[in-house]
Amino acid sequence: MNKKFMIKDFEDYIPEHILSRAYDYYMSETIDNLHIEGDVVYATVLGNHTYDVNIQLDKTHRYVLSTSCTCPYDKGLYCKHIAAVLYQLLEEIPNENIEDLKPFLEGKSKEELIDILLSISHEYPMIASRFQHFDIEDEVEQMIDEYLCDYIEDGFIGYKDLPKAIKGFDAALRKAELASPIAQFQISFTIIKKWIDIYMETDDSSGYLSSIKNQALFYLNEASRQIEDPLLILENVRDMTKIMLENMGTDIDDIYIEWMNAIIPLSKHNEIKTILTDVIKVLLNHETDYQYFKYYKDDLMEIYYQILYLSSKEEADALMCENLDNRAMKLKYIEKALDEKKYDVIIKMCEENLIKSLGYEEEWHHWLVIAYQLNQQTDLALKHMRSLILKGDTTYYQAYKTSYDDESWRNETLNLLEILGREKYPRSIYEKIMIEEKMYHQLFVYIKKYSHKVFEFYRYLDNEYQKEIKSLMEQEIYEQFLKGSSKKHYLYRVSYLDTYKNAYGKEETQILVSNLKAHFKNRKALNEVLDLYVKKI
Incomplete structure (x- = not known):
């Protein structure tokens, strides 16, 4: 049975090992939704699980009459969750002596305050432990x-x-x-x-x-x-920048960039701004054999710009203009020119980047399309739309198409396919044009060359080339199983049979499986997989 005690004296009634854990919970702010209804305190404590605590107070709200918690603790009257709520309760219920205590402490010297704390720590060892170790x-x-x-x-x-x-x-x-x-x-x-x-x-x-x-x-x-006050986290920021300097140029550079991006709002404080800009300057001058680090320098410059922009737009723009060899700053410069309707500036910069082959060609083509359109130079915009299509980017495909009449567009798609048919161009855009324009004969010729594509595109050709497509699919399934030697390989290739079944039905699939079993009769693992497949369908 609970004993009645004053809230301020609860530590006298609860074992020290419980109090120690309870204080951890209290300081970690795991107590949620503490409120008082009538004379009952309700609270939720979040630990490995969530537990509900109830505390019955007397009418004066100075005494605890009873307590309960939904946790399974059964080795005493008070668990760590109840004690944690009692610590919180001391904050919630005004202490009538607090106003008298404040002037009393303010009148003490530093040495006297230390003596008071030491005295309290001797009386309550748990508090001493918190002073020494809480972090x-x-x-x-x-x-x-x-x-x-x-x-x-x-x-x-x-x-x-x-x-x-x-x-x-x-x-x-x-x-x-x-x-x-x-x-x-x-x-x-x-x-x-x-x-x-x-x-x-x-x-x-x-x-x-x-x-x-x-x-x-x-x-x-x-x-x-x-x-609002960055002093308490300054050491954390310094620690991470030190780690960055020690490890930049490794496979986990992303995390450092992401970390700096996350704390950009803190750079409104001069102390943080100085730390971040100093480390960015060092990193921008960092030399490493790690081939991808050059891309992180773009990210660093973007972060540098955002940090400066928070306090001074002029300072940020000065950084941009001084570093136009950096891709991130080029993009900022282009955005600024777009706002100011300086389309010729954008065109000049992007055309120069393409001539110099500085990389990110799709990016410069995109901006040129926008700038030439806004500058009423439609023919030049179409030229860069075409360049993007040939690079596999279909952003402007429909806009490019509508610039042609039907007959001219047919010839243009044939020209595009001829160019895209060369090995150095992306397959995806080649396939997209044939499907988009219903050029099924060209698609059939393509599938005959790349037979594994039959599973992806058979539905577009099944009406006109049904017999040929079915034969191609069967031959490809044979080839796929022929290459295998393990059960894992065969199980993975069963998905091809699913596609065949969707295309030609259950009966045709059973015939194909029977033929496969006969052809590969000496492959025990394959036959087991095929038997399981037949049972499934």
Whole structure:
């Protein structure tokens, strides 16, 4: 049975080991929806599970009469969830002595205040422990490691073990969701640091770990938009920039770019702005053999521009004009010229980029289409539409088509197909034109050359070339099974039989399977797969 006690004295009635864990919950802001209805306190505590706590107060709201919690704890009257709510309750219910305490403490010297804290710590060892060890980042790291350490001992976390190994990350994300902006920033920062530590040592083909990173970056950005005083997170920013400088030019450069993007809102504070711009300058001058780093320099320059733009548009534009050899700044320059209707400026820059073969050709063609159209130079716009089509980009396909009459368009599509038929051009646009324009004879000739395409395009030709397409499909199925030697290979190729069944029906498929079994009678694994398939259909 619960004993009646004053709220302010609850620590005297609860064991210290319970209080210690309860204080962790309280400081981690896991108490949700605490409210008082009449004389009853209702609250939800979010841990590994969610538990409901009720506390019955007396009429004065100074005494606790009874408590209950939906958790399974049965080794005492008070669990950590009840105690955590009691800590929170001390904040919610005004302390009548607090106004007297404030001037009392303000009148003490630093040495006297230290003596008071030491005295309290001797009386309540749990509080001393919190003074010495409470660090939300350490707590989150321990939360993650609690699960992680059981799986990473061999140096690699496999696909099957990953969901269990990263449960601590999930718990940390839940903690971040409910935290104040500063705590949310620090928790998300810790999650990302741990992510960097283990990402290269995991099989993340499921995408679980990447989704954790993305959620942590989301919370980081949310916190960055709300933090007004950056002093408490300055060290976090410095730590990450140090990690960036040590590791930039590796396979996980993306995370550093994403991290900097997430905290751009913080650069409205001069301290953060200085840290970020200083590290960006170093990275922009960084030399590495890593071939993809040049693309990250574009991203870095874009971030640099956005940081400057928050405080000074003129400063950002000066950076842009000084760095027009950088693709990101070229695009900013083009956007600015478009707003100012300086179409000739856009045309000059993009045409020069194409002549110099500086890469990103589709991008320059797109801008040239826009600029020439706005500049009333339709013929030149059509020229760049055509260039985009030949590169596999169909953004302007319909616009390009409507510039021709029917007869001229037929000749133009034949010209396009002739060019696209060469090996260096993308197959996808070649196929799209034949289907879009119902050029089925050309499509049939194409499928005869690339017989594996028959499964993808048979429906367009089945009326006019039914016999030939059926024969091609059967021959391709034989070829696909002929290449195999394992059950896994055969099971994967069964999908071709599904396509054949959709095209020609169940009976024809059963005949084909019988012929396959007879042809490959010495392949036991294949015959087992075919027998299973027949039962299925």
